[in-house]
């Protein structure tokens with residue numbers, strides 16, 4: 060099959076290519092999986108088969124292949140992979156990791172809480188949390204002291220998702236909670252890199268931090284559930300909607316199902332949005348011409364008043380820079396599936412149990428579909444450019460039935476926060492600060508993102 064290139068004419072073949080991979084390369088792959096996936100795509104093309112340890116791996120880099128797995132034949136592809144089984148150690152059987160009938164039941168019960176109108180209802184919470192963060196920056200602004208923007212984003216997105224989910228004022232506890240959630244995410248990364256980990260009962264500092272973090276979250280969630288059940292909770296929270304939702308047998312979720320879903324939403328909705336915002340501020344600091352264009356739009360639309368959710372449709376450049384940041388640094392940089400039964404994809408045999416690897420990071424920099432694959436170029440998202448691309452050239456939120464349930468939440472959050480910050484401040488990278496993309500649970504800057512903040 061041939062595809063029209065946007066600026067240079069290169070054809071792409073969907074023929075499967077088998078690659079021999081020495082097991083000796085596994086440590087190198089673990090050290091830098093993004094470089095490995097990118098290298099494979101550049102060297103071997105769109106559709107690659109290689110052994111990796113015990114697995115038969117199929118790496119899909121072409122949008123049509125990705126569409127097959129995420130949409131066309133999605134029922135044949137489960138989340139029974141190391142990536143999701145490791146996450147399930149934290150989240151239990153939540154939406155992100157569950158499958159089949161149970162997943163469908165849960166998704167149907169939770170989906171209404173993420174209806175766009177409901178998400179827009181969280182706009183003021185998002186703006187209040189942003190304003191509190193900005194107030195906290197005052198001393199750093201006055202003394203020109205750099206702040207770690209990655210840490211700031213982690214704290215504020217946790218506050219926001221915590222409030223929307225549980226209705227708790229997490230402001231005071233945000234740091235403690237961030238550490239708890241980070242300890243757990245650190246544990247997930249550790250587990251995904253060590254096939255045979257030390258048992259949790261062994262009191263290593265990491266294991267201890269993980270257990271304490273999980274306990275803290277458990278306590279918090281149980282308290283919130285109790286408050287709701289006793290009529291003391293905020294009736295608008297996502298939790299309160301989950302507490303009243305019933306399935307088609309008129310059954311409510313059990314306490315442990317609720318707990319798993321709440322932890323899932325905290326984990327899935329926190330670091331992803333933070334990572335997206337962190338890279339957005341980094342990319343803008345490196346591209347002053349784009350930033351100027353963006354500021355002209357924000358100033359023109361808002362004329363100095365604070366943004367609201369009603370402004371978002373009138374800020375197309377804001378939407379394009381966010382989309383472009385999520386293209387270059389998709390927080391969920393890899394998506395895996397397991398083939399349940401054998402399948403045929405574009406003529407190639409996929410055996411049952413094969414491990415499917417799809418990387419938004421790799422495909423979203425695919426030179427056949429992007430005019431400037433490695434540059435920050437928001438015009439990639441002008442309507443005519445979008446129309447010219449296959450649908451799955453861009454999938455930062457996944458796709459098909461398993462599309463991110465929080466995609467609207469994240470877009471509104473990033474739009475409002477980005478606008479509110481940039482309306483008042485210019486963020487500049489500290490000179491010589493090394494910025495290295497580290498593919499953990501999401502892509503994070505390895506040494507944080509130290510930036511100085513000037514009032515505009």
Ligand code: HEM
Pocket residue numbers: 154155156166220323324327328329331332335389390391394395454455456457458460461462463464465466468469
């Ligand atoms: C920029 C921010 C975000 C990004 C890039 C992102 C990305 C993704 C991706 C790629 C998936 C699909 C994974 C797969 O198919 O294997 C996903 C699923 C999910 N996301 Fe997000 N996400 C973001 C924000 C959020 C937020 C804010 C929430 C909730 C408050 C959330 C909750 C979930 C849940 C529960 C799932 C599983 C959905 C299901 O399978 O039914 N995400 N996300």
